Amino acid sequence: MALEHAILVSLAEKTASGYDLARRFDASIGHFWKASHQQIYKVLGRMESDKWVESHLVAQDNRPDKKVYSITGEGRDELRRWTSVPTPVEALRSELAVKLRALPFGDADAIVADVRTRRQAHAAQLAYYEESAAKFYPDPDSIADDAVGAWLVLRGGMLVEQGGIAWCDEILQRLAER
Amino acid sequence: MALEHAILVSLAEKTASGYDLARRFDASIGHFWKASHQQIYKVLGRMESDKWVESHLVAQDNRPDKKVYSITGEGRDELRRWTSVPTPVEALRSELAVKLRALPFGDADAIVADVRTRRQAHAAQLAYYEESAAKFYPDPDSIADDAVGAWLVLRGGMLVEQGGIAWCDEILQRLAER
DNA sequence: GGTTGCAGTGCAACTCATTGCATAGTACGG
DNA sequence: CCGTACTATGCAATGAGTTGCACTGCAACC
Numbered sequence A, B: 001m002a003l004e005h006a007i008l009v010s011l012a013e014k015t016a017s018g019y020d021l022a023r024r025f026d027a028s029i030g031h032f033w034k035a036s037h038q039q040i041y042k043v044l045g046r047m048e049s050d051k052w053v054e055s056h057l058v059a060q061d062n063r064p065d066k067k068v069y070s071i072t073g074e075g076r077d078e079l080r081r082w083t084s085v086p087t088p089v090e091a092l093r094s095e096l097a098v099k100l101r102a103l104p105f106g107d108a109d110a111i112v113a114d115v116r117t118r119r120q121a122h123a124a125q126l127a128y129y130e131e132s133a134a135k136f137y138p139d140p141d142s143i144a145d146d147a148v149g150a151w152l153v154l155r156g157g158m159l160v161e162q163g164g165i166a167w168c169d170e171i172l173q174r175l176a177e178r
Numbered sequence C: 001g002g003t004t005g006c007a008g009t010g011c012a013a014c015t016c017a018t019t020g021c022a023t024a025g026t027a028c029g030g
Numbered sequence D: 001c002c003g004t005a006c007t008a009t010g011c012a013a014t015g016a017g018t019t020g021c022a023c024t025g026c027a028a029c030c
Helices: A003-013 A018-024 A037-049 A073-083 A095-101 A108-136 A145-176 B003-013 B018-024 B037-049 B073-083 B095-101 B108-136 B145-176
Strands: A053-058 A066-071 B053-060 B063-071
Touching: A003 A018, A003 A037, A003 A053, A003 A066, A003 A073, A003 B095, A018 A037, A018 A066, A037 A053, A066 A073, A095 A108, A095 B003, A095 B145, A108 A145, A145 B095, A145 B145, B003 B018, B003 B037, B003 B053, B003 B063, B003 B073, B018 B037, B018 B063, B037 B053, B063 B073, B095 B108, B108 B145
Parallel strands: none
Antiparallel strands: A053 A066, B053 B063
């Protein structure tokens, strides 16, 4: 149940409309927590009745009105409370793992092809993270205090992708070299 | 929608009751795909009406009757079809990443403590995988063909845990050493 | 003049998964 | 004999998340 909290973090950084949030969840935060706009609007409604956020309508030129949300005191309290509660380690869920166990009953060539594609996807994502890192944190040894979190998240993303690549390589070595 | 397929794999290896499957999903396969017994019974019902599996009642001494499921020809077809379709790369979802972005608005000490706990959990899981590997695959260079999948899955688990540990260490280095 | 894309908010239906509850017999330790 | 744990199957309610659809209007391209 962390979408609420992801939204709180995002609003704590900067007020936003549901639409703005949806775009943020397509990029930055979205690399580690996906959410569709439908879900965001629904949760925003619930959060507003819980008084964690409040909204006001903003009229715009040449564009539809928008509802800009901002975090409330209660929202900040909730965010602080949430950070002080231990996070359960999330279980992994790998469809590829299931497929690997299905090797004796399935199509080995297709699985190998799939792993190759997946390796490319991991490599592309890693390249993207590295680009972002070079762009936003050219000097990793001196990062502003309030940016350390975002930097560490980016590092986590890189480590995940590197791990993914390493796994694909091991699989290909075993399965393709025969 | 891979629980069906995880069950098909498990039944292709060996027939089982819902209860047996639930225990398998607490161990081996369960490290990469969790499922509760309620969910398993429900999905088994659906799979039986889809003719992917069939069941017969087995009476037991001193124990309740059980319904033993086995995979059908159609089930094997489905499994084969599924392995030949590319798997979408699953999005990562890290509550810890969200918490790291919440650092400026939250309780940094609690987050650091949380990361320490998480590091231990990763280390414990890694140790468990390494034990399993040593026990079941004492010689990784000569693994039977039908065991390669399970071995690769185990390797994937190890890589994930190693990545998790590396991330925790980076976080602790940044946040705790101050 | 028509299509595509962006900005903006939302409902409805559905699937997936968790949590809590129900039932029932056996085995075992204290 | 009492409580706990294991074997065994399942329903009901709720929450989380996806997919599909609906409506408006502007800007840009062909």
